[in-house]
Amino acid sequence: MTESDLRGPELEELRGEVAETTKAIIGLVAKRIELAKRIGQVKSRDSLPIDNEGVEDALLEDVLAECRSLGLDEQLGTKILGTLLAESKKVQRMQGTPKPKQLITPMVMMAKAKEVERTGRRLIRLDVGEPDFHPPEAVIEAVSGALRAYKTYYTVGRGVPELLTALKGYLARRYGYRDAADDQLSVTPGGRFAVYSALATVASEGDSVVVIEPNWPAYKEGLEYVGARAISVRTTLEEKWEPSPERVKEAIRPNTKAIVLSYPANPTGKVMGKGAFKEIVGTADDLGLTVISDEIYNDYAYAPCPTILECLPRKYILTSSFSKGWSMTGFRVGWSFAPAETSARMLKILGLMITCVPEFVQLGAAKALECEAEVSHNSRVMKERIDATTEELAKIDALELVKPEGSIYAFPQARSETFDSSAFAMDLLEKKGVTVSPGTGFGDYPRCFRISLGQPQQVLTAGVRKIGELLG
Amino acid sequence: MTESDLRGPELEELRGEVAETTKAIIGLVAKRIELAKRIGQVKSRDSLPIDNEGVEDALLEDVLAECRSLGLDEQLGTKILGTLLAESKKVQRMQGTPKPKQLITPMVMMAKAKEVERTGRRLIRLDVGEPDFHPPEAVIEAVSGALRAYKTYYTVGRGVPELLTALKGYLARRYGYRDAADDQLSVTPGGRFAVYSALATVASEGDSVVVIEPNWPAYKEGLEYVGARAISVRTTLEEKWEPSPERVKEAIRPNTKAIVLSYPANPTGKVMGKGAFKEIVGTADDLGLTVISDEIYNDYAYAPCPTILECLPRKYILTSSFSKGWSMTGFRVGWSFAPAETSARMLKILGLMITCVPEFVQLGAAKALECEAEVSHNSRVMKERIDATTEELAKIDALELVKPEGSIYAFPQARSETFDSSAFAMDLLEKKGVTVSPGTGFGDYPRCFRISLGQPQQVLTAGVRKIGELLG
DSSP states (O other): OHHHHHHHHHHOOOOHHHHHHHHHHHHHHHHHHHHHHHHHHHHHHTTTSSOOOHHHHHHHHHHHHHHHTTTHHHHHHHHHHHHHHHHHHHHHHTOOOOOOOOOOOHHHHHHHHHHHHHTOOOOEOOOOOOOOOOOOOHHHHHHHHHHTTTSOOOOOOOHHHHHHHHHHHHHHHOOOOOOOOOGGGGEEEHHHHHHHHHHHOOOOOOEEEEEEOOOOTTHHHHHOOOOOOEEEEEEEETTTTTOHHHHHHHHHOOTTTEEESSSSTTTTTOOOOHHHHHHHHHHHHHHOOOOEEEEEETGGBSSOOOOOOOOOOSSSOOOOOOOTTOOOGGGGGGGEEEHHHHOOOOOOHHHHHTTTOOOHHHHHHHHHOHHHHHHHHHHHHHHHHHHHHHHHHHHHHEOOOOOSSSSSSEEOSSSSSOOOOHHHHHHHHHHHEEEEEEEGGGSSSTTTTEOOOSSOHHHHHHHHHHHHHHOO | OOOHHHOOOHHHHHHHHHHHHHHHHHHHHOOOOOOOHHHHHHHHTTTSOOOOOOHHHHHHHHHHHHHHHOHHHHHHHHHHHHHHHHHHHHHHTTTOOOOOOOOHHHHHHHHHHHHHHHHTTEEEEEEEEOOOOOHHHHHHHHHHHHTTTTTOOOOOOTHHHHHHHHHHHHHHHHHHHOOOOOOGGGEEHHHHHHHHHHHHHHHOOOOOEEEESSTTHHHHHHHHHHHHHEEEEOTTTTTTTOOOOOEEEHHHHHEEEEEEEEOOOOTTTTOOOOOHHHHHHHHHTTTTOOEEEEOOOGGGSSOOOOOGGGSSSSSEEEEEEEETTTEEEEGOEEEEOOOHHHHHHHHHHHHHHOOOOOOHHHHHHHHHOOOHHHHHHHHHHHHOOOHHHHHHHHTTTTTTOOOOOOOSOOOEEETTTTOOOOHHHHHHHHHOOEOEGGGGGGOOOHHHEEEESOOOHHHHHHHHHHHHHHHO
């Protein structure tokens, strides 16, 4: 007996109605896109920007109210609105409104610099966010040993027991946190994948996530990839890059799923006060939001630095990596810590895309957690560089800087209000052979640029002096 | 001057209409979900399945016709239908229709086996799809050397020049293909990521991709992740796992973006004839579809095996990996080859999630391409195992097998029509300490299971005999 024999007239009738309703939906969508086109024409004529958060917020409120009154899943309403808004913007852009410029993110800058270097020209590279220290010798030995022992087969996605155990020990030693379980941890190919899978687990199309600007572009890239919106809380050099808990609270929308915090911060070197951090985490917890705390620069903190482990809300994801503290960027190994159910969802993404991190790399990472002397050394040297580079930058009248309290960066701002850091970065590369990352890669900061301190001090000093020459 | 000063009544009016239309769309969506709920109740009452491809196809035709008549972007219509169908199924499932069982994919089986092994019990592991050979010694040396030379920093996402050059040389030597350019290649963390980024680049929500069943579950997992549908062309043991080009052509829907081919095939060991392969590629090309050819088992082919390089259509993505031929599963390094524009889109996904593959691993992969003797050895041994295991399986009356023409697997089918390979696999693990992967992990094949030949012959023979004992 096939399905069609069983099918009653009832099912046929319902299906007919579904088809009619579907067609009617498409008809209204077409009407809506037509309206968007006309709005685009008006905006183009009057040189208005495409994005209008106020209008989007009002639509979201409307849609959610409609969902509640009709008993429709709010997540579905949010998603459909997300699809419609994205398409509207696309259509509006085609009406001749100005296209946003391609951002020169640190990755774009790295590719440009490597291109120039391949022509044989030597550059002073202050663009890439990686320390210049060697990875610990013990790690290199451990990885080589693991290779010779043929630790070269698949492992389970979460990570090998040796590394999970070492991570639990690290959390206990470093933070006094003793409650971590294996099923809360996950080993990732770099902090970047930990961040992506965190964002993709908490947010989907039509959702939003609050981020504090300026920030590492990977947050926005990840959110854009899953169709979610980054709501930026802007901080400024004038306010010492301090985000106020009130402004973070105000930024939260009905479709907000998470808040991303990352201190010490890339690119500003800001370390948020523990009080403000806890207040933001408390707000998130009250609203049932997830706090994603990216603590990758925790070994380069020179002021008391908050950690999510000291004030865990119900929903949290801690992401970190061996890249910075241990100077193991090129090993591509990071980790995440989250409630078991969240961790399982993140792991599903890792499993379908990556299978696992190489076992020999995982065993190297486990060894790294024993290398405290190297991490202390790296941290101490970076502190000296922050001090010396801050002094050197202070000699350049055209720039101002809030002295970094951590991280491996300085983020000076030009005093000139018309400074264009993208043009400046290109000029600096061409005329002086020095690379920096323009501020627009980290948010709306055309007057700023990022200097990475991942170079010996004499190189940093030489680079900063060349910056001074070009600006002088 | 702010935007509100400039805003004419025209813009306000249009925005009001947008808000009204949005609300009306949400109203219709709620009505449609209500209908889905009622359909779910009927289906639950009459024990009908949720999925009904005929109904979905008819809806798609309707939506596309409506899009054309209204001048609406078909991709948008397809996407909205995709969202509505997914939500309808979710709602129908909540009405008490039977939930699909969790599939025991090879990855799930691996996790179960590792769990048992951690209790100290020794198993005969015929589940994992990885060769047991050692990776080439020269690769281990190259990776260790690269580590000692501190090749431990970020590289550009695409891959280091040494590996790109080596891959171009490999394509020329192995396939006589000399036209590959750097910007067509991309180095990935394993073939799995190459496959994911290929699928995610060609298909998005509401789209479909044709796959040939049985197949590696990663294709369907990747499609599900991006919200696209896998349209399966079923092949059977009775037809010697041969997919007919006509049936592939018939499977193509108006929202189909690509066809995935992978020969030698996992799990059947089928090698498609070059003629049929070319015919399918030609069909795809005629329709402007992308052919994704996953050629990861190409070194284990014992019949003339097709490659996309011999019949490149306009749109293609070749994915491959060092995992199988070189037995480098745990190095997590693969690659893709596609038109430059497609490759750039794939690379964007890699950049935002991974940054790059470790440089020391990339340099090991470049060295692997010189290790032809090891690949030949692995291939020769695998051929012997296929022969011996086929003979051994032939002694089990309860099973039938089409002798594999390639790959590293055998995929026998129970003669009993009520055989449940998932229950059998669990029984086999418990009673005999042997692991296999149930056929349902690869499609609708409850009577089949996959035996991985990644074990020495005496282990394979012992394992197969235990299978015989349990079935006998």
